[in-house]
Amino acid sequence: xxxxxxxxxxxxxxxxxxxxxxxxxxxxxxxxxxxxxxxxxxxxxxxxxxxxxxxxxxxxxxxxxxxxxxxxxxxxxxxxxxxxxxxxxxxxxxxxxxxxxxxxxxxxxxxxxxxxxxxxxxxxxxxxxxxxxxxxxxxxxxxxxxxxxxxxxxxxxxxxxxxxxxxxxxxxxxxxxxxxxxxxxxxxxxxxxxxxxxxxxxxxxxxxxxxxxxxxxxxxxxxxxxxxxxxxxxxxxxxxxxxxxxxxxxxxxxxxxxxxxxxxxxxxxxxxxxxxxxxxxxxxxxxxxxxxxxxxxxxxxxxxxxxxxxxxxxxxxxxxxxxxxxxxxxxxxxxxxxxxxxxxxxxxxxxxxxxxxxxxxxxxxxxxxxxxxxxxx
Ligand code: 9MR
Numbered sequence: 001x002x003x004x005x006x007x008x009x010x011x012x013x014x015x016x017x018x019x020x021x022x023x024x025x026x027x028x029x030x031x032x033x034x035x036x037x038x039x040x041x042x043x044x045x046x047x048x049x050x051x052x053x054x055x056x057x058x059x060x061x062x063x064x065x066x067x068x069x070x071x072x073x074x075x076x077x078x079x080x081x082x083x084x085x086x087x088x089x090x091x092x093x094x095x096x097x098x099x100x101x102x103x104x105x106x107x108x109x110x111x112x113x114x115x116x117x118x119x120x121x122x123x124x125x126x127x128x129x130x131x132x133x134x135x136x137x138x139x140x141x142x143x144x145x146x147x148x149x150x151x152x153x154x155x156x157x158x159x160x161x162x163x164x165x166x167x168x169x170x171x172x173x174x175x176x177x178x179x180x181x182x183x184x185x186x187x188x189x190x191x192x193x194x195x196x197x198x199x200x201x202x203x204x205x206x207x208x209x210x211x212x213x214x215x216x217x218x219x220x221x222x223x224x225x226x227x228x229x230x231x232x233x234x235x236x237x238x239x240x241x242x243x244x245x246x247x248x249x250x251x252x253x254x255x256x257x258x259x260x261x262x263x264x265x266x267x268x269x270x271x272x273x274x275x276x277x278x279x280x281x282x283x284x285x286x287x288x289x290x291x292x293x294x295x296x297x298x299x300x301x302x303x304x305x306x307x308x309x310x311x312x313x314x315x316x317x318x319x320x321x322x323x324x325x326x327x328x329x330x331x332x333x334x335x336x337x338x339x340x341x342x343x344x345x346x347x348x349x350x351x352x353x354x355x356x357x358x359x360x361x362x363x364x365x366x367x368x369x370x371x372x373x374x375x376x377x
Pocket of ligand 1: 074075078118163207238269341
């Protein structure tokens, strides 16, 4: 009898223990992160500067590791940095960046192969500064792309092959590439990139993609390249947006239009300036007032502006989620506000608040909402 009682007590105890463990497992939920909340919708990425990819900015690195599952190099793979002279490449920072991605299991994007800006000065001209012939430029593009893409073959998921080649009205940018090779420089770049790494995804990337002229021209460009059998995996909409532009409806129309080509859409450089657009025709006689107008929030962002900024960022995020069947990646153009190029453009030295994390590395309210909502779901 005594033995039976003891057995009963032991069984009940074990059951209680099991129950308690289950309860505590249910309560101790993992802290939500951007990648845990959005990971089933699209990759959530971030541009890294070299202070971060070298590990020196430990606060920034912690955010990258915790919240993001994809990275892109903000600057270190651009032509002027990686290939400063015809016979000299500089891979140190790019190697470090790619290794950071691998070490942390992140999807790595290369940015960017052919771009009129930050182009090494030698690339399109001869010793006397005259444009090189089409044959020479083709060979230089091929060498550059084969060398850079080839070096990271199998380690980089995809490349921004051509950046910013189309204007808002749909015409081609009058870059040296266009002057020397005409429209053909774009398909050629895609062809070389594919030869260099047949498994790499290839993207066309541009800003102000909500303009109808640019939208139509990019759709045509992608359709034409695909019809020629070239690989185009995605259209990158940079997404440098502002408080008053673009209309979400225009932006959405472009997402749908680009997806109609069969390519995916990526939001590749997302940020939103919280500052008013610069009106250089303002009353510059009053220098102090003008300076204040250019840099209106040098200490912190007023609550009313912050609320508007967060609401609009949430609207964009909702739009991306709505189209997550065609959007394969959303990437913020920098980790925290202090890192953003917007602090230097279009006016040097002003203080902007453009990114998902503030200068103290804290998530902005719309990010917090996103994370908290996932707990109450
Ligand atoms: O954020 C980048 C900034 O640090 C550089 O000074 C600038 C010039 O290389 O480029 C910025 O990034 C650009 C990106 O490479 C292409 N799209 C526009 C981005 C903002 O200018």
